[in-house]
Amino acid sequence: MLSISIEALIKIGLLVGGLMTAAAYFVLLERWIAAWVQDRKGPNRVGIPFTKIKLFGLGQPLADGLKFIFKEEHTPRHVDKILFTLAPISILAAALAIYAVIPFGSVLPASASELVGMKHQIELVVAPGIDIGMIYVFALSSIAVYGVILGGWASNSKYSLIGGLRSSAQLIAYELPMGLAIIGVVLMTGSLRLEDVIGVQAGSGVWNAFAQPLGFVVFVVASFAEAARLPFDLPEAEQELVGGYHTEYAGMRLIMYLIAEFLHMITASFLIVILFLGGWHFWGLTGSTNNVSWFEAIARIVVLNVKIFGVIVFFMMIRWSWPRFRFDQLMSLAWKVMLPLGLVNLVAVACFIEYEGALLAKIGPWGVTGLMWGLSLLAWIAAGIFAPLHSDNRARKDDFVVSAEERNRGLRTSP
Amino acid sequence: MQATDPNVRWLEEPKLGLAGKMYIPALIQGLAVTTRHLFSPKMTVSFPEERPVIGNPLIYRGVHRLNKDEQGRVKCVACFLCATACPAHCIDIIGAPSPWPDRDKYCESFTIDELRCIFCGMCEEACPVDAIELTSLFDLTGRSREEMIFDKEKLLSVYDQTKDAEPMKSASLGGAP
Numbered sequence: 077m078l079s080i081s082i083e084a085l086i087k088i089g090l091l092v093g094g095l096m097t098a099a100a101y102f103v104l105l106e107r108w109i110a111a112w113v114q115d116r117k118g119p120n121r122v123g124i125p126f127t128k129i130k131l132f133g134l135g136q137p138l139a140d141g142l143k144f145i146f147k148e149e150h151t152p153r154h155v156d157k158i159l160f161t162l163a164p165i166s167i168l169a170a171a172l173a174i175y176a177v178i179p180f181g182s183v184l185p186a187s188a189s190e191l192v193g194m195k196h197q198i199e200l201v202v203a204p205g206i207d208i209g210m211i212y213v214f215a216l217s218s219i220a221v222y223g224v225i226l227g228g229w230a231s232n233s234k235y236s237l238i239g240g241l242r243s244s245a246q247l248i249a250y251e252l253p254m255g256l257a258i259i260g261v262v263l264m265t266g267s268l269r270l271e272d273v274i275g276v277q278a279g280s281g282v283w284n285a286f287a288q289p290l291g292f293v294v295f296v297v298a299s300f301a302e303a304a305r306l307p308f309d310l311p312e313a314e315q316e317l318v319g320g321y322h323t324e325y326a327g328m329r330l331i332m333y334l335i336a337e338f339l340h341m342i343t344a345s346f347l348i349v350i351l352f353l354g355g356w357h358f359w360g361l362t363g364s365t366n367n368v369s370w371f372e373a374i375a376r377i378v379v380l381n382v383k384i385f386g387v388i389v390f391f392m393m394i395r396w397s398w399p400r401f402r403f404d405q406l407m408s409l410a411w412k413v414m415l416p417l418g419l420v421n422l423v424a425v426a427c428f429i430e431y432e433g434a435l436l437a438k439i440g441p442w443g444v445t446g447l448m449w450g451l452s453l454l455a456w457i458a459a460g461i462f463a464p465l466h467s468d469n470r471a472r473k474d475d476f477v478v479s480a481e482e483r484n485r486g487l488r489t490s491p
Numbered sequence: 492m493q494a495t496d497p498n499v500r501w502l503e504e505p506k507l508g509l510a511g512k513m514y515i516p517a518l519i520q521g522l523a524v525t526t527r528h529l530f531s532p533k534m535t536v537s538f539p540e541e542r543p544v545i546g547n548p549l550i551y552r553g554v555h556r557l558n559k560d561e562q563g564r565v566k567c568v569a570c571f572l573c574a575t576a577c578p579a580h581c582i583d584i585i586g587a588p589s590p591w592p593d594r595d596k597y598c599e600s601f602t603i604d605e606l607r608c609i610f611c612g613m614c615e616e617a618c619p620v621d622a623i624e625l626t627s628l629f630d631l632t633g634r635s636r637e638e639m640i641f642d643k644e645k646l647l648s649v650y651d652q653t654k655d656a657e658p659m660k661s662a663s664l665g666g667a668p
Contacts (some may be wrong), residue, residue, distance in 0.1 A: 113525045117535040191623075392580035397521035 078196055087202045099338040106392055109476060113189035113396040144331040152231075152324050157228035163380075164325065164332035165174050169225025169338035174216045176202045176376030177209040179271055181377035182356050185368050199368065200377070201271065210258060211345070212269040214251070217302060221247045224311060227333070228321035239320030242403060243311030246301060250308075251408035251454050254298035256418030259424040260284075260291040261351045278364040283354035287447065290421040290452035292352045294414050297452065299344035301410070308396040310403055345387040349380065353387075356380040412463040418453040424448065548657050551608045551627040555603055555641070556649035558622050558659055565623035565647060570594040573614035573623050581607035581612060601643040606636060615660075624660055626653045 104119065109116025123131035133289060151157060153363050159390045181200030189198055199205075228240020259286055262268060265276045277283050285292040300306040312320030319325075322333045349355060356362055356376035363372045401409065427437065428448065435444050493499075495547050510516045515611045536543045569586030585598035614623050626649065633639040641649075 109529070111535075112529045112533070115528055115534045117533045117537070120537075393522060393525050397525045398518070401665060456513060457509070460509065460514070 079192075083194070083198065084202060086186040091180060091202060091237070092172065094180075095172070095175065095339060095342065096335070098342060099335050100141060102138050102338055102342070102388060103334075104133065104139065105388075106395075108133075109392045110396060113393070129249050132395065138352045141331070147285070149327040149329070152233075155324060156230040156232065159226050160324075161329065163223050163227035163230055164329045164336070166226065167220055168202045168332045168339075169217045170219035170223065171336040172215055173344065174339075174343050177206045177212050177348070178343070178353070179274065179380075182274075182373060182382060183272050183368060184363075185370055185373050187370075188373075195233040201272070206269065208268050209270045210273075213270075213343075214255065217340070217343065218251060219392070220248070220302075220336070221334065224321050225335075227325070231321070231324035233324050235323040236321050239311045239317045239323070243304065244308060244322060245248070245307065246304070246406060246410075248408060250298045250414070251302035253294050253410060253414035253418040255301060256422050257291040257295035257298065258351065260351060260418075260421050261291060262428055263422075263425050264288070269423050270350050270355075272351055274357060275364075277354045278357035278362070279360060281357075281364070283352060283357070285352040285354075286288060287448065288425055288452075290417055290420055290455060291425070293452075293456075295352060295419045296348060297409075297414060299348060300391070300394070301406070303344045303391070305338040305341060305391055307398040307400050307423070308406060309400060310406060325379055341388065341391055343392065344383070345384045349383045353383055353385075408463075413459050416460055416463065417455055421452070424451050493637040539612060545627040546631075548627040549660055551629075552615075552625040554611045554626055554628045554631045554649060555608075555614070555646055556624055556626050556648040556653060557643065558624060558650055559647065562608075564591065565597060565601075565643065566620050566631060567598040567601060568594050568620055568622070569617060572617040572619060575614040576617035577608075578611060578613060579607045579609045598643065601646060603641045603646065605631075605639045605641055621659060627655055654659065 092220065108118040118133070119136045120133040122132060122133055122135040123129040125138070146190045146289060148458060151160060179199070179201040183200065184198040186197060189196065224247070225240040226245040228236040228238075228243070231237070259271060264287065267271045267273070267276075273284075304311050311317075312322065314320075317323070322330055325333060356379050358375075358379045361372075362379055363369075368376070428444065432444075435447075439447070537539040538573070555636050560566050567584075568589075569584055571584055574580075574582040580603040583600075583604075584598050585600040586596045589595055589597045591597070610625065612625055615625050616623075628649070632650075
């Protein structure tokens with residue numbers, strides 16, 4: 077029992093330490109990418125303190141952290157003091173607690189267990205074998221809404237409140253397509269354990285992104301929205317809302333929010349990689365069973381982290397490639413486009429699993445894949461035509477021509 | 492004017508085609524632009540190590556200088572045109588009878604409050620004898636407010652400091668030195 081607790085504590089230490097460092101350095105990466113995309117050089121001055129060594133600005137996160145710690149912990153007089161403090165704590169706690177079930181590697185070889193005198197194989201996840209892993213993840217990621225709306229409400233400020241309201245509507249709306257995309261994965265896997273999801277993908281060698289492209293797209297879009305990243309960063313749209321729900325925050329409470337936001341992005345990347353991009357699996361490099369050599373164990377960790385890094389860079393590039401959605405566009409994208417597409421994907425996957433044997437016998441594995449991709453493409457085109465992915469809001473003449481009948485019935489008035 | 496007014500001419504952008512409605516081409520286009528800029532040469536000038544290139548010193552408006560003539564005397568004739576033209580009222584001149592035979596007056600004291608100056612270049616435009624000029628020095632700093640009130644000696648020393656790099660503008664523009 078003791079050895080298991082120590083094992084868990086070591087993993088927690090590794091994970092929390094790693095995540096905090098990663099969050100700090102992703103802030104630097106974010107600033108670098110922002111600068112490079114805008115033809116600037118970005119932060120490159122801060123290196124080792126009290127020396128002239130610059131190290132490409134790698135000391136920046138330390139300086140940022142110090143700045144936040146030494147800032148005045150100001151509590152405005154008009155706020156609800158308890159909730160004001162509780163909100164950032166709850167959002168950060170929830171964001172960290174998610175990582176209890178997220179594997180950050182695969183397993184260590186049997187020789188590692190023998191080395192420390194343990195009977196079972198060491199799995200690189202804090203709480204191995206949680207059978208409701210995925211439900212746990214999505215339950216906790218929904219708690220983020222509470223942190224945001226509590227912060228917005230407790231701040232007693234209009235900007236914060238609007239940010240919080242927007243955020244709650246957005247996060248609830250995108251939870252549905254996200255859930256639908258996940259059900260597709262769960263159907264394919266037959267398990268809610270994240271380790272099993274990777275295991276099945278590694279076993280067959282077919283990543284879920286290839287098997288169900290539509291589900292992948294829906295999930296990626298929904299996780300962008302859940303992480304409140306551009307083009308879905310309406311909760312804190314700087315140009316409209318100053319800082320959104322953390323307008324009134326400063327110092328350590330603010331940095332808790334900021335870390336939680338980065339953790340959401342890292343969580344989203346983990347989930348995209350684990351659910352759809354094969355987790356630690358890479359063909360011909362990592363093997364596919366739990367009976368691993370040291371090389372495979374390390375290769376799995378490296379592959380997983382490289383994939384996650386790639387997805388995060390994609391997140392950051394999208395930020396500068398796309399403008400923000402307007403709120404009605406955001407909502408219609410969720411309800412009119414992503415939800416139906418998610419349903420189509422779910423039904424297609426369910427049918428595929430039901431008739432798997434017959435289909436495989438008739439058209440072979442490539443035929444099945446082609447069928448899935450063709451169906452996805454068709455659904456995407458249909459969504460493009462009938463439930464516009466875009467919403468063209470440029471002023472047109474016929475918008476202003478109000479028929480007499482409409483005016484009489486009070487349906488439309490001239491804008 | 493109402494939007495429904497018959498005089499309003501509507502220029503409508505073309506409606507989105509299928510590719511535009513499908514979003515993916517636009518996404519790839521956007522990503523291609525950002526990716527290209529990610530690797531393109533950067534515009535940043537790392538200031539203390541690198542100096543920015545001043546495009547044309549003749550029209551650059553940096554710190555002031557008081558020009559000297561060939562005999563090393565200050566060119567200013569204390570006509571007060573620059574002080575009159577200055578919209579920020581930052582020029583303070585005290586005139587005195589000239590010790591030299593070729594002019595009536597000269598400036599006994601010439602003070603510019605660089606903190607009040609808005610670097611509009613009106614003084615340079617107004618000067619009839621090309622005595623006051625704006626150089627391309629942009630990083631002349633001081634540690635106190637008093638230090639940034641430049642007197643005649645300081646302004647003449649700015650001339651000595653910059654005369655080799657930047658000859659008098661009237662001369663470089665083809666006028667009398």
